[in-house]
Amino acid sequence: MPAEEPAVLAENLRKRYGDTRALDGFDLTVAPGTVHGLLGPNGAGKTTAVRVLATLLRPDSGTARVAGFDVVRQAGQARYRLGLVGQHAAVDELLSGRQNLEMFGRLYHLSAADARRRAGELLERFRLAGTGGKPVTQYSGGMRRRLDLAAGLILAPPVLFLDEPTTGLDPRARNEVWDAVRRLAASGTTVLLTTQYLEEADQLADRVSVIDHGRAIAEGTPDELKHRLGADRIDVVLHSLADLPAASALLARIAGAEAETDPDRRLVSVPVRDRMAALGELVPALASAGITAEDVALRRPTLDEVFLHLTAEQKEAVA
Amino acid sequence: MTMTLTAPSRSPLARLRWAFTDGWTITRRDLTHWANQPVQFVVNLLFSVMVLLMFGFLFGGAMSVPGGGGYQDFLVPGVLALTMVFGVEATFTAVSTDAQRGVTDRFRSLPMAPSAVVLGRCTADLLNAVLTLAALVVAGLLMGWRWHNGFAAALAAFGLLLLLRLAMLWLGIYLGLVTRSPEAVMALQILVWPLGFLSNAFVAPSTMPGWLGTIAEWNPLSATAAATRELFGNPGWGGEGWLAQHPLLLALLWPAVLTAVFCPLAIRRYRNLSR
Numbered sequence A: 001m002p003a004e005e006p007a008v009l010a011e012n013l014r015k016r017y018g019d020t021r022a023l024d025g026f027d028l029t030v031a032p033g034t035v036h037g038l039l040g041p042n043g044a045g046k047t048t049a050v051r052v053l054a055t056l057l058r059p060d061s062g063t064a065r066v067a068g069f070d071v072v073r074q075a076g077q078a079r080y081r082l083g084l085v086g087q088h089a090a091v092d093e094l095l096s097g098r099q100n101l102e103m104f105g106r107l108y109h110l111s112a113a114d115a116r117r118r119a120g121e122l123l124e125r126f127r128l129a130g131t132g133g134k135p136v137t138q139y140s141g142g143m144r145r146r147l148d149l150a151a152g153l154i155l156a157p158p159v160l161f162l163d164e165p166t167t168g169l170d171p172r173a174r175n176e177v178w179d180a181v182r183r184l185a186a187s188g189t190t191v192l193l194t195t196q197y198l199e200e201a202d203q204l205a206d207r208v209s210v211i212d213h214g215r216a217i218a219e220g221t222p223d224e225l226k227h228r229l230g231a232d233r234i235d236v237v238l239h240s241l242a243d244l245p246a247a248s249a250l251l252a253r254i255a256g257a258e259a260e261t262d263p264d265r266r267l268v269s270v271p272v273r274d275r276m277a278a279l280g281e282l283v284p285a286l287a288s289a290g291i292t293a294e295d296v297a298l299r300r301p302t303l304d305e306v307f308l309h310l311t312a313e314q315k316e317a318v319a
Numbered sequence B: 001m002t003m004t005l006t007a008p009s010r011s012p013l014a015r016l017r018w019a020f021t022d023g024w025t026i027t028r029r030d031l032t033h034w035a036n037q038p039v040q041f042v043v044n045l046l047f048s049v050m051v052l053l054m055f056g057f058l059f060g061g062a063m064s065v066p067g068g069g070g071y072q073d074f075l076v077p078g079v080l081a082l083t084m085v086f087g088v089e090a091t092f093t094a095v096s097t098d099a100q101r102g103v104t105d106r107f108r109s110l111p112m113a114p115s116a117v118v119l120g121r122c123t124a125d126l127l128n129a130v131l132t133l134a135a136l137v138v139a140g141l142l143m144g145w146r147w148h149n150g151f152a153a154a155l156a157a158f159g160l161l162l163l164l165r166l167a168m169l170w171l172g173i174y175l176g177l178v179t180r181s182p183e184a185v186m187a188l189q190i191l192v193w194p195l196g197f198l199s200n201a202f203v204a205p206s207t208m209p210g211w212l213g214t215i216a217e218w219n220p221l222s223a224t225a226a227a228t229r230e231l232f233g234n235p236g237w238g239g240e241g242w243l244a245q246h247p248l249l250l251a252l253l254w255p256a257v258l259t260a261v262f263c264p265l266a267i268r269r270y271r272n273l274s275r
């Protein structure tokens, strides 16, 4: 693949189900060797996008290329270069982990010996070697997910699609999947990963596309997206709930912006343009107003806030 | 540790070879299921044998067969045909489980031959049908059932039975892809079981109330049962009607019609998974 050819390219993809526009002019560019996060709420169109890119679904219009091959017209070629790990673990429950991997290896047209060797390697790598002989029905959710991931990696494909790889996993299993993704990325695999978790995108992705109502509404590095909110924030946790209105007014005056309050946590939060100057002004101001703060924190906005902001922007634009 | 990519081959001959190789991989998956769950496998085989024994010994005494002869001579071909029809449940369960679990989607994302999924399913289910027939034949022989027209005719009878099973296979694949829910096998049973018994498998359609008897006469299962009775040289119900007079023709026609309807439907359904 030429260096300038993106690993994944989607242009103006559209897909309708009856009145639902699952994809509504979806664009995406993923550079080779990067991890790209596709972030969106339920029903945003993440799975639909991945299914189109993985050659499982024909778009109504628009084009998509994976590793340089058109997913509709050159589906066969594209399939040799992509791995898919769907939203639900797609392995044969009645086979053992090893039997699953050997079968899929054969269907990737590996020789029997290669398929066996590859299954062994992957079981080892995903720490399933000990349980590889057991039927999948006896696997835990995390083990199943890891097996699923292994099955997507049989050919060590240059492009891997992961649809919500950690949904429903406990923190330990989630970390295992994250580690696996990081190692893949380090070995040069391009990963497109969908998620509803902002933390996950933040942790794993070099770049993130935010998808809503079937189109990408923002794209950038996690840091860039955070910057789109325009500001860092100062959080002040008060000693006494009674000080909340006074503190809120004070912070609003210093920042020149509306302050948000959370009475349950006795928290006042405000976006600031010049973080250090605002902080320098705030601390003495609080003291001279006789307000005791338990904690004053300067922080970047979370992706959650970015996401709420972006989707709200989108709604306003539509309205 | 990188795997060498087999360049996708475009020649028709290579494609055909891969269709068979991949189909065999899919078939082997079912064989491995059987090996992994030997108890389940044997229970499935014994279920048909149990139906045979139950009807043979519980009801055999109460049944009189026209033109004399033992009830088992009449019963065995009926149960063989019944088992072929019930096979639709196995096909349905396998196909809908794969569709629901996403295994079908995984197959579709692989560079394998698309026809291999169906080819593998056919081979595995027909192999299973052959084993089930073998178990039933052994049980039947032990009960005193015999074929009387020679081995070639008996072989033709088994051919007709497998033809019916093949027709049921397309129906099973189609319904499995439509529902994508293995739980729906309950609903399928509610449909299939009455059809199994509203036939000439156990009793003469002429003994049934008018319209039920008509259904039983038209039932594809009845056609195959009557045809195999003729080929085995076992007693049948006879009858005056055109249907009763042409069992062999019907036993070929019915599966052909079912296949002509459901095979294209199943293939279209599989293709439409990408819609």
Ligand SMILES: Nc1ncnc2c1ncn2[C@@H]1O[C@H](COP(=O)(O)OP(=O)(O)OP(=O)(O)O)[C@@H](O)[C@H]1O
Pocket: A017, A020, A021, A022, A040, A041, A042, A043, A044, A045, A046, A047, A048, A049, A087, A196
């Ligand atoms: N086969 C289908 N038939 C009808 N509607 C569909 C189908 N698949 C998806 N949709 C609709 O298309 C929209 C996008 O669905 P999609 O599954 O892509 O969302 P998602 O972002 O993956 O959501 P989730 O986070 O819940 O997995 C939804 O409104 C969904 O209801």
Ligand SMILES: [Mg+2]
Pocket: A046, A047, A048, A087, A163, A164
């Ligand atoms: Mg989804």
